[in-house]
Amino acid sequence: EVQLVESGGGLVQPGGSLRLSCAASGFTFSSYWMNWVRQGPGEGLEWVASIKRDGSEKHYVDSVKGRFTISRDNAKNSMYLQMDSLRAEDTAVYYCASHDQFDYWGQGTLVTVSS
Amino acid sequence: QSVLTQPPSASGTPGQRVTISCSGSSSNIGRNPVSWYQQLPGTAPKLLIYSNNQRPSGVPDRFSGSKSGTSASLAISGLQSEDEADYYCAAWDDSLNGRWVFGGGTKLTVL
Numbered sequence: 001e002v003q004l005v006e007s008g009g010g011l012v013q014p015g016g017s018l019r020l021s022c023a024a025s026g027f028t029f030s031s032y033w034m035n036w037v038r039q040g041p042g043e044g045l046e047w048v049a050s051i052k053r054d055g056s057e058k059h060y061v062d063s064v065k066g067r068f069t070i071s072r073d074n075a076k077n078s079m080y081l082q083m084d085s086l087r088a089e090d091t092a093v094y095y096c097a098s099h100d101q102f103d104y105w106g107q108g109t110l111v112t113v114s115s
Numbered sequence: 116q117s118v119l120t121q122p123p124s125a126s127g128t129p130g131q132r133v134t135i136s137c138s139g140s141s142s143n144i145g146r147n148p149v150s151w152y153q154q155l156p157g158t159a160p161k162l163l164i165y166s167n168n169q170r171p172s173g174v175p176d177r178f179s180g181s182k183s184g185t186s187a188s189l190a191i192s193g194l195q196s197e198d199e200a201d202y203y204c205a206a207w208d209d210s211l212n213g214r215w216v217f218g219g220g221t222k223l224t225v226l
Contacts, residue, residue, distance in 0.1 A: 035215070037160075037217075044117065044201075044203065044217060044218070044219045044220040045152070045154075045160060045203050045205075045217045045220070046217065047205075047214065047215035047217060050215065059212065059213050059214060059215075061214060062211070062214075095159055095160070097160075101148070101150040101162065101165045101166070101205075102150065102152070102160070102162060103162050103165070103171065104162070105159040105160050105161065105162075106159065107159055108159055
């Protein structure tokens with residue numbers, strides 16, 4: 001059974017940093033693209049970033065380029081999102097989603113950016 | 116303003132057939148497969164349709180997807196109360212060095 005478990009969310013002040021983690025199990029982690037998708041309060045889904053199987057290719061939504069960094073550790077079956085220079089508009093539930101068409105999703109972790 | 120356009124709401128009575136549209140462009144739906152997601156209240160999204168019209172195992176055949184040109188549709192037949200949820204379409208977009216784009220979501224109400 002595929003399982004994705006996010007962690008690392010919380011309350012942070014504007015300009016601060018946070019590192020999200022996604023622990024994966026139940027599939028061959030190194031064989032699939034991995035993704036972060038977020039959902040602001042009362043809003044729709046917004047893709048944030050994707051990383052290729054071996055980490056050699058990364059894509060970001062324009063609004064986070066230069067501030068967020070996606071990475072993965074295939075030996076630990078884990079993916080990460082380093083979020084720097086956080087803004088109020090980054091407040092959202094952040095979901096980890098696996099496979100090429102977001103086949104599987106975690107339960108999400110809430111990030112709140114507020115003073 | 117989402118890159119993919121969906122109606123904000125849809126509704127139907129139990130047993131009816133409803134369709135939800137998703138309109139895009141040549142850089143996304145026009146050249147890449149479309150997927151659909153169901154998000155029940157208070158839960159994470161779930162893959163409903165992939166590669167335009169394929170259902171993952173466990174998804175009832177009441178759900179079907181189609182694509183034509185730069186638009187796609189999700190159809191739900193034999194509507195049930197438990198289908199009340201938000202539905203999102205998504206596709207890879209080849210512009211701007213590549214990105215995933217989602218529709219704004221459609222809230223389906225079962226009357």
